[in-house]
Amino acid sequence: MFKNEEMEINLGPQHPSTHGVLRVKLRLDGETITHCRPMIGYLHRGVEKICENQTFFQGQVWTDRMDYCSAVANNLGWAEANEKLFGITVPRRAQYIRTMLNEFNRLASHLIWLATHALDIGAMTVFLYAFREREDILDMNEAFCGSRLTTTAFRIGGLREDLPPGFEKLVTKFLAKFPSCLEEYENLLSENRIWKKRTVGVAKLSAEDAIALGVTGPVLRAAGVPYDIRKAFPYAAYAEMDFEVPTKTEADTYARYLVRMEEMRQSARIIQQCMDGMPEGPVMAKLPKILRAEVNEVYHATEAPKGEIGYYLVGEKGSGNPYRFHVRAPGFINLQALPKMAEGGLIADIVAAIGTLDIVLGEIDR
Amino acid sequence: MSDETLPQPQEPPAAPAGPYVYDYAASPQRQIVLPKTVPLPSLITFLAEQKAAAEADEAKWLKQLADFEVAKAKAEAEGKDAPKPPVRAVPRKDDNDLKTPWPQEAKDADLLHLQDCLGGKVEEIFEQAGELTCQVSKESILEALLLCRQDAELNYEMLADQTATHYPAATGFAFSVVYHLTSISRRKRLRLRILVPEGFVPESACAVYPSANWMEREIYDMLGIRFANHPDMTRILCPEDWEGHPLRKDYPTVGLGQRDISFREDRGGRLELIAMQKAGQLGINLKQPKAE
Numbered sequence: 001m002f003k004n005e006e007m008e009i010n011l012g013p014q015h016p017s018t019h020g021v022l023r024v025k026l027r028l029d030g031e032t033i034t035h036c037r038p039m040i041g042y043l044h045r046g047v048e049k050i051c052e053n054q055t056f057f058q059g060q061v062w063t064d065r066m067d068y069c070s071a072v073a074n075n076l077g078w079a080e081a082n083e084k085l086f087g088i089t090v091p092r093r094a095q096y097i098r099t100m101l102n103e104f105n106r107l108a109s110h111l112i113w114l115a116t117h118a119l120d121i122g123a124m125t126v127f128l129y130a131f132r133e134r135e136d137i138l139d140m141n142e143a144f145c146g147s148r149l150t151t152t153a154f155r156i157g158g159l160r161e162d163l164p165p166g167f168e169k170l171v172t173k174f175l176a177k178f179p180s181c182l183e184e185y186e187n188l189l190s191e192n193r194i195w196k197k198r199t200v201g202v203a204k205l206s207a208e209d210a211i212a213l214g215v216t217g218p219v220l221r222a223a224g225v226p227y228d229i230r231k232a233f234p235y236a237a238y239a240e241m242d243f244e245v246p247t248k249t250e251a252d253t254y255a256r257y258l259v260r261m262e263e264m265r266q267s268a269r270i271i272q273q274c275m276d277g278m279p280e281g282p283v284m285a286k287l288p289k290i291l292r293a294e295v296n297e298v299y300h301a302t303e304a305p306k307g308e309i310g311y312y313l314v315g316e317k318g319s320g321n322p323y324r325f326h327v328r329a330p331g332f333i334n335l336q337a338l339p340k341m342a343e344g345g346l347i348a349d350i351v352a353a354i355g356t357l358d359i360v361l362g363e364i365d366r
Numbered sequence: 367m368s369d370e371t372l373p374q375p376q377e378p379p380a381a382p383a384g385p386y387v388y389d390y391a392a393s394p395q396r397q398i399v400l401p402k403t404v405p406l407p408s409l410i411t412f413l414a415e416q417k418a419a420a421e422a423d424e425a426k427w428l429k430q431l432a433d434f435e436v437a438k439a440k441a442e443a444e445g446k447d448a449p450k451p452p453v454r455a456v457p458r459k460d461d462n463d464l465k466t467p468w469p470q471e472a473k474d475a476d477l478l479h480l481q482d483c484l485g486g487k488v489e490e491i492f493e494q495a496g497e498l499t500c501q502v503s504k505e506s507i508l509e510a511l512l513l514c515r516q517d518a519e520l521n522y523e524m525l526a527d528q529t530a531t532h533y534p535a536a537t538g539f540a541f542s543v544v545y546h547l548t549s550i551s552r553r554k555r556l557r558l559r560i561l562v563p564e565g566f567v568p569e570s571a572c573a574v575y576p577s578a579n580w581m582e583r584e585i586y587d588m589l590g591i592r593f594a595n596h597p598d599m600t601r602i603l604c605p606e607d608w609e610g611h612p613l614r615k616d617y618p619t620v621g622l623g624q625r626d627i628s629f630r631e632d633r634g635g636r637l638e639l640i641a642m643q644k645a646g647q648l649g650i651n652l653k654q655p656k657a658e
Contacts, residue, residue, distance in 0.1 A: 041603040048588070049612055053619055084495050087465035157463070211523050211550070214577030227550045285463040294466050295405045295412070298495050299527065299546045299557065310527050310546065316405035323405045328527040328546075336580050365603060 006034060011350065013042050019116065020361025024338070024350065031346050036339040040332075043365035051325040056082055056291050057156060059325060064150035066329065067363035069112050071151045072105035072141070073304040074363075079154040080235055081300035081311035086156070086291060092237070094158035094283040099237040100171075100274035101144065101153055103267040107178075108137040109305035109358075110260050110267075114185060117257075117355035121198045126188050133181050140170050157285035171275055178268055186261060199253040203341040203353035206251055213340065214333045217307025219357060222259045223251040229303040236302075240277070241270050253356040292318050299328075306330040306358050329363040401615055404536040406561075407499070409469040409492035427454055467495035474498050476556060479519055484510060489561075497557060504560040507545075508569040514547055514556065515574050522547035522556060525575035530562075530585045532614045540564040541591055545571065562591060570596040588613040 006027050013023040021042035027035035047066060051059040063074040076098055083090060090098075115130035138148040143164050145153050153159075189195045205215065207223040220227055228245040230238040246262035248255035293315025301310035307330030314324035334357050341353045430452045437449045472478065472491040480500050481488045487506040492499055502510045514522040527546040533539065539561035547556045562568055570593035571578035582593045583602040590611035592599055601608060610617055 041601075041605070044603045046612060049617075049619065052613075084467075087467045087495070088463055089465070212576045214524055214526060214575070216526075225550065232550070232553045233555070287462055287464065288460065294468075295407050296467060296494060297407045297499075297544075297557075298497060299544075299555070301526065301555075308526060312527065312529055312544070312546070314405060314407075314531055316401065316403060319405075323401070324529075324531040326527075326529045328529075332580065332584075333577060336577060 013039075019354070019359055020364075022335075022354070022359070022361055022364075024354075026342075026347065026350070028347055031348070033342050033345055033347055033350065036342045036350070038335055038338050040335070040361070040364050043361050045366065047366040048325050048327065052322055055320045056293070056322060059322070060152050060154070061150070063327075064152055065362060066327065066366055067304065067306065067309075067331065067360045068149055069360055070105050070109040070305045071149060072101050072153050073109070073302065074309060075151060075154045076102050076236065077300065077302040077304065077309045077311050079156055080302060081298055081313050082156045082291075084298045084300050085293060085296055085313050085315050088157050088285050088287065090158050090285055091282050092279045093162075093281045095237040096274050096278050097159060097163060097283065098154060099241070100271050101141075102236065103270045103274070104137050104140060106267045106305045107264055108134050110264050111137075113260065113305075113355075113358045114257075117352075117358075118189065118195075120351045120355045121195065123189065123192070123195060126185055129181070129184060129188070133178065136170075136174050140167070140174070143167060143170060155284065156291065157287045159283040162283050168275065171271065175268060175272055175275075179265070182261065182264060189257070196254065198349075198352060199257060199356075200250075202253045202349045203345065203356055204250075204252050205337055205341050209340055210251075210337065213337045215307070215337050217303070217305070217330055217334065217358075218256055218259045218263065219307070219334060219337070221245065221247045222255040224249040229301055229308055233301070235300075237274070238270075241273050243270050253352050256356050290320055292320055293322070297324075301328070304330055306360070306363075307334055327363075327366060329366060331357075331359040331361075331364045332366075335359055335364055400534050402535055404533050406533060406536070406542060407469060407494055408490060408501075409471065410490060412469045430454075469494045472498070476520060476554065479517075480510070480513070483513055483517070497555065499557045499559060501559040501561070504562050504566060504568055507543075507558070507560050508571070508574065510558055511545065511571050511574045514558070520549070520556075521551060522549045522554075524548045524550060525571060525577050525581075526555075528571065528578055528581040528585065530589045530591055532589055534615050536561075538563065541589060543568060543585070543591065567592050567594045569594050572596055587611070590614065 006029050008025065008027050011024040011026055013021040015022075023039040023042070025035075025037040025039060026033055047062045051062055060075060060078055063078045064071040067074055079098075082088075111130040111134040115127040115134075118124075118126040141151055141153075142148050144167065145151050145161075205219065205223060207220075207225050210220045210223050211225065216227065224247055226245050226247045229235070230241075230243075231245055243266045246259050246266065248259055295317050296315045297313065299310055299312045301308045308328065309330055310328030312324065312326040312328065313322050316323040338353060338357065341357075342350045345353070434449065434452050441448050469492045472493055474493060477491040477493070477498050477500055481491055484502060484506065487503050487509070488500060489503055490499075490501040500510070514520045524547065525545060526548045528544070530541050530543045532541055541562045541564075543560050543562055545558040547558065549555075560568060568591070570582055572582070573595065579597065580602060582596055583598065583600060585591050586593065586599055587601040587603050588611055600606065604612070
């Protein structure tokens with residue numbers, strides 16, 4: 001009656017919990033996953049090839065469309081990599097505005113993670129609350145650069161425009177209410193019995209495995225490694241900011257939830273410091289109209305909400321296009337750890353494992 | 367305007383016979399401009415170029431001086447006013463905030479330590495834009511990675527990124543493969559680089575850094591470099607039956623198949639011909655009935 005053989009099933013590519021078109025091939029022994037193989041590439045658009053055939057300036061719109069939940073963070077990494085390639089010093093005011101917008105973007109990205117992760121696991125309410133606050137951040141994006149999601153926020157050498165008048169009011173209003181909103185989410189989840197049953201001890205990834213697999217971001221910090229590029233290799237104005245890097249040692253889904261919640265508090269702190277210490281001055285460096293590179297290669301990594309986003313650029317002498325444009329997408333590397341996290345667990349928990357990695361397939365497939 | 371200057375109507379090119387299969391290698395749309403230079407950052411090349419440029423500048427100046435002497439002697443002999451002495455040209459200084467980071471001699475302790483340990487296997491070390499680069503011979507990459515991972519003084523725990531670049535204009539090699547290592551405990555970054563000719567199979571980094579698994583699959587998929595002793599050397603982003611490797615410089619940017627001919631470029635009515643032919647094969651009459 002009962003056959004003692006393994007079953008193979010497909011999760012995705014069109015599964016609502018896979019946040020894009022991710023296909024995971026699973027082999028099951030009863031309800032336990034014995035083998036897991038993520039298959040990607042369904043959203044491959046050839047961003048690297050396209051950017052190699054466009055000028056240095058034109059690449060930015062493609063970085064928006066890689067990880068569309070954290071476009072500003074992608075823009076920041078791209079802009080700083082180009083500035084490193086050409087040796088441009090960005091004015092201090094522009095650095096502060098960039099830092100502030102980047103932290104707002106971290107909040108937006110973490111909020112969308114919280115919303116969808118909770119929704120995947122079965123908590124519908126948080127989704128609606130988190131999207132309410134995310135809306136305010138998108139409004140601020142719109143006030144700053146005219147678009148909400150694909151921001152194209154920065155330019156090589158600084159910013160196109162200064163902050164719009166009245167922007168400070170929006171920020172102050174947001175910061176005044178945000179801590180209470182965070183408490184609201186935590187009241188819904190932190191001590192929720194069902195939430196804890198679905199997350200505590202689920203999808204563990206030890207620090208050794210995480211480092212060996214190249215995993216960065218909150219997933220690594222929840223395993224007890226205090227590696228945050230904002231602290232380790234400070235960029236933009238992060239060297240002047242006072243903030244903490246939250247870590248946990250449990251290395252499970254619940255620890256990652258706690259780390260991300262604490263990160264949101266720290267982001268709000270950084271935004272407050274940016275507003276208080278905002279220097280005056282220009283927001284754009286003096287640049288020629290066309291940038292022509294010299295023979296040079298740079299790898300510049302920044303801390304995106306999902307982990308380390310790195311841009312590798314090679315310049316060709318006298319050329320206005322990058323000779324090589326490569327993106328080290330955090331989701332791409334982090335997804336490698338999925339088999340390690342899911343194998344040996346229950347099939348119902350793979351949804352939690354995918355959610356806790358916080359992947360966006362747009363940047364994985366590029 | 368006479369009729370001769372007007373462009374003569376040209377015969378449309380003949381549509382391919384039979385079922386329409388696009389010959390992508392012979393495509394007129396396949397406009398690939400292969401790069402002529404080899405933009406491989408290197409201190410040795412940079413110094414050689416600087417020296418050559420300085421010598422050329424000096425030779426030009428000496429020639430200017432000699433020309434002036436000749437002109438002066440000629441003017442004196444003819445009893446005319448002496449010509450103006452030449453002024454040496456000063457390089458133009460642009461008024462902007464660009465400060466190009468040139469390659470510099472390696473002073474960092476990590477690079478010097480690597481050179482001490484690996485000896486002749488290190489081909490070049492230099493610093494540029496605050497980044498450390500160490501180029502090792504292509505056969506000894508695994509040894510260099512092991513050293514970086516296990517040496518107590520280096521202790522690079524994480525392979526953050528691995529990628530490759532295609533250099534079709536280079537002689538002696540076709541690709542550079544770069545490894546970006548991060549030391550979390552020491553807060554340092556290092557770039558290892560190897561130069562690989564076409565068809566060479568470098569050793570996989572998976573044994574030392576398991577994170578290389580997908581990155582090497584991506585390099586194989588995008589550039590066609592295979593890695594030896596890799597646990598799963600398959601394509602990752604493109605489908606399994608994809609032809610070619612997209613990030614090579616000789617890969618076209620126009621699409622394969624029918625997207626190659628855009629309607630904007632279709633001056634010769636080629637698309638219409640093809641549509642007619644296809645319709646004819648299917649037994650559909652697309653031709654408009656002629657007006658009586």
